[in-house]
Amino acid sequence: MSVLLVAEISGANIALDATAKAVAAATALGPITVLAAGEGVDPAPLAALDGVAKVLHVEGADYGHQMPEALTDLLLSLAPGFTHIVAPATTSAKAAFPRLAALLDVMVISDVVAVESADTFARPIYAGNAIQTVKSNDPVKVLTIRTAGFDAAGSTGSAPVETLDPVAASDLASWIEDRVVTSDRPELTSAEVVVSGGRGVGSEESFALIEGLADTMDAAVGASRAAVDSGYAPNDKQVGQTGKVVAPDLYIACGISGAIQHLAGMKDSKIIVAINKDEEAPIFQVADFGLVADLFDAVPEMTEKLK
Amino acid sequence: MKILVPVKRVIDYNVKVRVKSDGSGVDLANVKMSMNPFDEIAVEEAVRLKEKGIATEVVAVSIGVAKSEDALRTALAMGADRAILITAADDVHTDIEPLAVAKLLDKVVEVEEPGLVIAGKQAIDNDMNATGQMLAALLGWGQATSASALEIADGTARVTREVDGGLQVVEVKLPAIVTCDLRLNEPRYASLPNIMKAKKKPLEKMTPADYGVDVTPRLELVKTDEPAARAAGQIVGSVDELISKLKEAGVA
Numbered sequence: 001m002s003v004l005l006v007a008e009i010s011g012a013n014i015a016l017d018a019t020a021k022a023v024a025a026a027t028a029l030g031p032i033t034v035l036a037a038g039e040g041v042d043p044a045p046l047a048a049l050d051g052v053a054k055v056l057h058v059e060g061a062d063y064g065h066q067m068p069e070a071l072t073d074l075l076l077s078l079a080p081g082f083t084h085i086v087a088p089a090t091t092s093a094k095a096a097f098p099r100l101a102a103l104l105d106v107m108v109i110s111d112v113v114a115v116e117s118a119d120t121f122a123r124p125i126y127a128g129n130a131i132q133t134v135k136s137n138d139p140v141k142v143l144t145i146r147t148a149g150f151d152a153a154g155s156t157g158s159a160p161v162e163t164l165d166p167v168a169a170s171d172l173a174s175w176i177e178d179r180v181v182t183s184d185r186p187e188l189t190s191a192e193v194v195v196s197g198g199r200g201v202g203s204e205e206s207f208a209l210i211e212g213l214a215d216t217m218d219a220a221v222g223a224s225r226a227a228v229d230s231g232y233a234p235n236d237k238q239v240g241q242t243g244k245v246v247a248p249d250l251y252i253a254c255g256i257s258g259a260i261q262h263l264a265g266m267k268d269s270k271i272i273v274a275i276n277k278d279e280e281a282p283i284f285q286v287a288d289f290g291l292v293a294d295l296f297d298a299v300p301e302m303t304e305k306l307k
Numbered sequence: 308m309k310i311l312v313p314v315k316r317v318i319d320y321n322v323k324v325r326v327k328s329d330g331s332g333v334d335l336a337n338v339k340m341s342m343n344p345f346d347e348i349a350v351e352e353a354v355r356l357k358e359k360g361i362a363t364e365v366v367a368v369s370i371g372v373a374k375s376e377d378a379l380r381t382a383l384a385m386g387a388d389r390a391i392l393i394t395a396a397d398d399v400h401t402d403i404e405p406l407a408v409a410k411l412l413d414k415v416v417e418v419e420e421p422g423l424v425i426a427g428k429q430a431i432d433n434d435m436n437a438t439g440q441m442l443a444a445l446l447g448w449g450q451a452t453s454a455s456a457l458e459i460a461d462g463t464a465r466v467t468r469e470v471d472g473g474l475q476v477v478e479v480k481l482p483a484i485v486t487c488d489l490r491l492n493e494p495r496y497a498s499l500p501n502i503m504k505a506k507k508k509p510l511e512k513m514t515p516a517d518y519g520v521d522v523t524p525r526l527e528l529v530k531t532d533e534p535a536a537r538a539a540g541q542i543v544g545s546v547d548e549l550i551s552k553l554k555e556a557g558v559a
Contacts, residue, residue, distance in 0.1 A: 010472060066470075067477070068440065069449055091470040095452045098405065098437035102444035107406045107525035108437050120529060125434050129324035130333055133529040172449030172483075176465070176476040189471075193558070217559065225489070235455070235490065236473045241434070242489060244471070250558040267537055271558055273549065279542075288540035291549050301546045306559060 001030030001118055004078060005052075006071075006087035006096075010178075011064045012040035017190035018088040020049055020152035022145045025115055026086045027051040027153065033082070034159075037074060039064025048155040055159055060166035065175040066092035072099045073167050079104060079140065083118070089144035097144050106138035111146040127241040128264030148189070148247035149268055181234060188220040188237065193250045194269070196222035196239055198262075199230060200255020200276065200295055207232045209296070210254055213303045222246065222266075224256045240265035254295045258283030275299065308422035308459075308481075309364045310353040312387065313412055314346040316371055316378040317432040330530040333432075335399045342378040345427025347385070348487040351494040352457060353425050354386035361459050362423075364388050368415055370408050372396050376510065383505035384497030390510040391415060395522050402433055407515075407522040409441035414518035416446060421482065423464065428453050428486040439486035449479035453488040 003026050008015035014036070026032055031053035036043040041064075043057045056078065062070035075096070079085060085100065087093035089111050101108035113131070114122035120135045121143065188194065195217065197210035207227075214221045223233035225240050239246055241264040251269035256262060258274070258281055266272070267286055274287035277294045284290040291298055318324065319339040327334050342350075356362040367382035368391040369375040379390035393411055395403050416424065429436035436452075443450035451466035455474065458465045459481070468475045469488045479485075497505070515522045543549045553559035 065475075068452075072444065091453065091468075094436050095440060095450070098435075098440035099444040099450065101437070102406060102409055102441035105406075107404055108435070108441075109526065110435050110437060116529075123434075124534070125531075126318070126324040126333055126432060127434065128534055130326045131532045131534050132332075133532070134526040135529050136526055138525050170449075171480070172447075173451070173477055173479040176478055178470075178472065179467075179474040179476070180472040229490065234473060235469045236471060242429075250553065267534075271553070271556055272537075272540075273553070284542070285539045286537045289549055289552050290540065290542045291546065292542060293546075298546050302550065305546060305550055 001083045002081065003029050003032045003084045003086055004035060004082040005032050006035045006075070006093060007046050008088050008090045008092065009036060009038035009041055009064070010066060012038055014041065014045055015088070015090070016045050017152055018090060018147050019046065021147035021150040022086060022088040023049050023051050023153040025112070025145045025147070025150045026084065028115055029084045029118055035078065037063035037071065043161050045155065047159045047161050048157050050154040050157050052157055052159045055161045056164050057161050058164045058166055062169060062175070063166070067173055067175060068092070068096040068099055069170040069172045071096040072103065073170055075100050076103055077167050082140065084141045084143065086143050086145060088147045093144045097142055101142040104140055104142065106140050106142055107136065109134065109136060109141065109143045112143050113146050113149055124264065127261055128267070129260065146245055148245045185214060186218065186220045188222055188244050189246055191220035192248055193217050193219035194222045194246055194248045195219045195252045195254065196224065196256060197227050197233065197254050198224035198256030199226035201227060201232055204232050209299045213252070213299050216303050216306045224259070224262045253283050254299055256283055257281045258286065308362050309366060309419060310356060310362045311416060311419055311421040311424045312346070312349050312353045312365060312367050312382065313408070313424070313426050313438065314350065314367050314369050314378045314382050315343045315430045316340050316369065316375040317343045317430055320344055320431055326531055326533045330532065332400050332528065332531045340374070340377070342381050343427050343430045345429060345487055347494040348489070348491050349425040349427050350382045350385050350387060351492045352487060355492065356459065357386065366391065366419055366421065368393065368412065370395050370403055370411055372399050374399070379510060380505050381497060383508040384502045385495060389508055391513060392510060393513045393515060395515050403522050404524050404526065405435050405437035405441055406525060407520065408438050409445055410520045411515060411518055412442045413445040414520060423459070423481060424484045426484065426486045428488055439484045443484040449483045451477050451479050451483065452486045454485050455488050455490045457485055457491065
C-alpha cells in the first residue's frame with residue numbers, strides 16, 4: 001500500500017496544520033508521498049512531517065490558484081502505483097477529488113472522520129446526524145479527510161524532495177481573481193479558540209463585539225449561516241455543515257441558537273460556551289458552560305475582564 | 308442555449324433524521340421528502356437565465372425511485388420546461404452513488420446537448436459533494452463548484468465561487484458544469500397555477516438500462532451509527548463565573 005497525499009496549498013502558502021492532520025489520518029495506510037503543487041512553494045515544512053516518505057514538488061500558476069482541471073490532470077499522471085489518494089477536505093480538494101475519482105472510475109469518499117482499515121472509512125451524512133461506515137471495493141481509494149478530529153503529525157522528519165515538471169495546461173477554465181480578506185487573526189480551522197456570532201448579533205457593525213472578544217483571546221472569528229446570510233459576516237467565516245468544520249479547545253457561541261447545521265460544524269470542540277438570551281436555545285444542550293444573557297452586555301464585559 | 312438541471316429527491320431539510328436501530332441506515336419510511344435545497348437553487352438559476360433570454364430551454368432530470376417525479380414536478384412548477392425521470396431504484400433507502408448518477412447524466416447530456424449544466428453542490432442526504440465534478444470529468448468539461456454568482460457571456464461562464472479563503476472568480480468555457488452554493492439566489496415558491504400547469508408539462512420516463520449504465524454501488528455500507536451525543540453542561544450565573552470556569556479548565 002502507498003499513499004499520495006495532496007498538500008493544501010494556495011499560491012505559495014501551505015496550510016500546514018490541515019495537511020499535517022491529513023498525514024496523521026493517512027499514516028496507517030502506508031508510506032506517504034506528499035504532492036506540493038503551487039506557485040513559489042517551499043516544500044521543506046512538508047518534507048519534515050512525520051510519516052512522509054517523499055515530497056513531489058511541482059510549480060505552476062494553475063496549481064497555485066487551485067484550479068481543479070489542472071490539479072486533476074497532474075494527479076492522473078501521478079496516480080499509477082498508489083493505492084490511496086488523500087487530501088484534507090478543503091474546498092480545493094472537494095472540487096478536484098471527485099473529478100479525479102470519476103476519471104479513475106472509482107467512487108470518491110468525502111469528509112472521512114475515521115480510517116477503520118485500508119478499505120473501510122467512516123464519514124458523516126445528513127449534516128452530521130448520522131455516521132456512515134463504508135467499505136470501498138474500488139482498486140484505488142480517493143479520500144478527503146475532515147481534519148478537525150485528527151491530531152497533526154509532528155515535524156521531526158526529513159523526507160527527500162523530488163521536483164517534477166507540470167503537466168500541460170488545461171484551457172477549460174481560467175482564474176480571474178481571488179477575493180481574500182487577509183487577517184492577523186488565527187485561521188479558523190486551526191485556531192485553539194474560536195468566537196462565533198449568530199443572528200443575535202443583529203448587524204455587521206455589532207459583529208465588532210465578536211471580533212473584540214476574539215482579539216482579546218487571540219481567537220479566530222466564526223459565524224453561523226444565519227449571520228452570513230444576513231450579511232453580518234463574510235462567507236469564509238461560516239461554521240457548519242456547508243461551511244467550515246472546527247474543533248478548537250474552546251468554542252464560544254454568541255447569539256447562536258444552535259441549528260443542527262451549525263452544530264455539525266463545531267460539536268467536536270473540546271469546550272463549548274454558549275451566550276444567548278433565549279434560555280430555550282438548543283445550543284445550551286451541547287454547551288459545557290451556558291450563560292443566559294444578552295450578548296450586548298455579556299460579550300463586552302467578558303472582553304474587558306479578559307484584557 | 309439549453310440548460311440541464313439534475314435534481315434529487317431527499318428527506319425534507321426540516322425533518323429530524325432518525326438512524327434505524329439495526330444500523331442499516333436512516334429511516335426514510337413515511338417521512339416528508341422534498342427537492343434537495345441546493346438543487347432548488349440550481350433550478351431557480353436556470354429559470355432566471357431563461358427569463359433573461361440567455362437560456363432557451365430548461366430540462367430537469369432526476370435519478371432515483373419513481374417518486375422522484377415529485378421533485379421533477381416541483382422543478383417544472385418553478386419554470387423548467389420538461390423533465391426526464393430515470394427510475395434506478397425501487398426502495399427509497401437505495402441511494403444511487405454520485406459516480407453512477409454522473410454516468411447516467413453523461414448519457415443524458417449526449418442526447419440533450421445542453422450548453423450548461425447547473426447542479427446543487429451537494430445533496431443533504433449523503434453530503435458527498437461529488438456529482439457535478441464527476442460529470443464534468445466524464446464529459447471533459449470545465450467546472451465551477453460552490454457558485455455564489457454566475458454570469459454568462461461570450462461562450463463562457465464567469466463564476467464567483469465560495470472557497471475556504473473567501474471568494475474566487477473563475478471563467479469556464481461553455482459547455483460547463485456549475486454547482487450552486489446557498490447564496491447564489493433565493494428560490495421562488497411555485498404558485499398554485501404553476502403547480503397545476505406543471506402537471507401537464509412533458510415528463511419522459513427512462514431506466515439505467517436504456518442508457519446502458521450499471522448503477523451497482525462501489526461502496527458497501529458497513530453500518531450507520533448515531534453520532535456520539537454531547538451531554539449538556541452547566542448554566543453559569545454571570546460573566547465572572549464563566550471566566551473562572553474557563554480558567555479552571557485552562558482555556559482562558
